[in-house]
Amino acid sequence: MDRYNFRKVAIEAALKAGGYIKRNLGKARDIRYKGEINIVTEIDKKAEDIIVSEIKKVYPKHSFIAEEDIYAKNDLDFTWIIDPLDGTTNFIHSFPFFCVSVSLMRQGSIVVGAVYDPMRDELFHAERGKGAFLNRQRICVSKLSDIKKAMVATGFAYNVKKAKNNNVNNFINFLKASQAVRRAGSAALDMCYVGCGRFDGFWELYLHPWDTAAASLIVEEAGGKVTKFDGSEYKIFDKETLATNSKLHSCMVKILSK
Ligand code: IPD
Ligand code: CA
Ligand code: CA
Numbered sequence: 125m126d127r128y129n130f131r132k133v134a135i136e137a138a139l140k141a142g143g144y145i146k147r148n149l150g151k152a153r154d155i156r157y158k159g160e161i162n163i164v165t166e167i168d169k170k171a172e173d174i175i176v177s178e179i180k181k182v183y184p185k186h187s188f189i190a191e192e193d194i195y196a197k198n199d200l201d202f203t204w205i206i207d208p209l210d211g212t213t214n215f216i217h218s219f220p221f222f223c224v225s226v227s228l229m230r231q232g233s234i235v236v237g238a239v240y241d242p243m244r245d246e247l248f249h250a251e252r253g254k255g256a257f258l259n260r261q262r263i264c265v266s267k268l269s270d271i272k273k274a275m276v277a278t279g280f281a282y283n284v285k286k287a288k289n290n291n292v293n294n295f296i297n298f299l300k301a302s303q304a305v306r307r308a309g310s311a312a313l314d315m316c317y318v319g320c321g322r323f324d325g326f327w328e329l330y331l332h333p334w335d336t337a338a339a340s341l342i343v344e345e346a347g348g349k350v351t352k353f354d355g356s357e358y359k360i361f362d363k364e365t366l367a368t369n370s371k372l373h374s375c376m377v378k379i380l381s382k
Contacts, residue, residue: 129182130228130230130235130236130251131236131238131249131251133178133179133183134179134204134226134227134228134236134237134238135226135238135240135247135249136178137175137178137179137226137238138175138224138225138226138240138247139240140174141171141172141174141175141208141224142223142224142240143242144167144170144171144174145167145171145209145215145224145242146242146243148167149218149220151167152165152166152167152215152216153165153166154166155216158282159282159283160285161213161282161284161285162282163212163213163216164192164212165209165212165215165216167209167215168192168208168209168212169192169193171224172190172191172192172194172206172208175190175206175224175226176188176190176204179204179226183204185198185199185202186199186203186204186228187199187200187202187203187204188203188205188206189204189205189206189333190204190205190206190207190208190334191206191207191208191332191334192208201230201231202228202230203229204227204228204229205226205227205229205234205333205334205337205338205360206225206226206334207224207225207312207332207334207335208224209222209223209224210222210223210224210225210239210310210311210312210313210335211223211309211310211313213309214308214309214310219309220243221241221243221309221310221313222241222243222309222310222313223239223240223241223242223310223313223316224238224239224240224242225237225239225312225334225337225338225339226239226338227337227338227341229337229360233252234252234337234340234360235251235252235341236249236250236251236252236338236341237249237250237337237339237340237341238338239312239313239316239338239339239342241313246258246259248263248316248319248320248338249342250319250338250341250342250344250345250346251345252341252345253345254345255345255346256319256341256343256346258316258319258320263319263321263346264320264321264346264347265319265320265321265324265343265347265348265368265369265370266321266324267369268324268369268371268372269372271302271372271375271376271379272301273303274302274324274325274372275302275303275304275306275322275323276298276302276304276305276306276323276324276325276327277305277307277314277317277318277323277325277326278291278294278295278305278306278307278327278328279308279309279311279314279328279331280292280307280328281328281329281330281331283330287329289329290329291328291329293382294327294379294382295307297379297380297382298327298379301379306323311328311331311335311336311339311365312336312338312339313339314326314328314339315336315339315340315342315343315350315365315367316339316342316343318343318346318368318369319339319342319343319348320346321369324368324369324372325366325367325368325369325372325376326365326366326367327353327364327365327366327367327376328365329363329364329365330363331363331365333360333361336360336365339367340365340367343367347369347370348367348368348369348370349367349373350365350366350367351377352364352365352366353380353381354377354381355373355374366380
């Protein structure tokens with residue numbers, strides 16, 4: 125099967141899981157703590173099952189890296205990277221900013237990404253070399269080059285209360301440098317907002333491949349740039365993610381070095 129079908133499968137799985145999540149807003153009953161503030165619910169797990177079984181119907185031999193339970197090693201040339209619910213804390217508080225993220229890594233390169241926000245019915249998707257889209261509309265990053273006029277976004281990892289490098293210093297520096305900083309609570313969606321120009325830049329520490337795989341492709345295909353904090357090449361297992369509209373990249377690298 126060709127990449128068109130990879131994208132179609134990713135999109136259909138994300139839409140199906142997103143529909144399930146939306147129908148279950150306010151209905152999570154089994155709330156468990158993976159850490160002091162890191163939550164998982166039965167909805168995250170069921171959404172993951174929905175995605176994995178949709179993909180397996182078409183590609184039974186592919187591998188999976190999914191956030192909750194499933195880590196199946198099979199054909200390592202094709203690995204689906206899945207966050208069934210990015211923004212679980214928002215979800216359990218009925219704060220409507222969360223998404224489903226599905227991507228395919230082929231021989232080490234992300235080739236397809238789909239990020240679906242079920243509350244706004246917004247589907248961000250991209251295929252390597254073929255541009256990025258919001259629903260049927262092609263998207264591109266903002267053109268802003270002045271940090272003073274920029275709206276940037278970030279997030280804080282679940283180790284924020286204990287980690288020495290907890291991003292608070294960066295947050296203060298960007299508050300002082302930019303027009304506004306947002307912490308909306310879904311890294312994948314934050315990055316897609318860079319892709320469509322709503323945010324001009326995003327940075328976060330300690331993200332996981334399932335948070336960034338789909339969205340990093342979407343940002344790049346929308347004309348943006350994704351690197352580590354020092355501007356060097358980003359890989360989805362790295363612990364620093366900086367995604368910008370390109371024009372603000374060197375300025376944001378400079379601020380992150382303070
Ligand atoms: C979290 C969200 C949040 C980010 C955390 C992530 P989860 O993912 O993306 O915005 O700040 O670092 O872990 O746990 O809701 O899938
Ligand atoms: Ca996540
Ligand atoms: Ca998650």
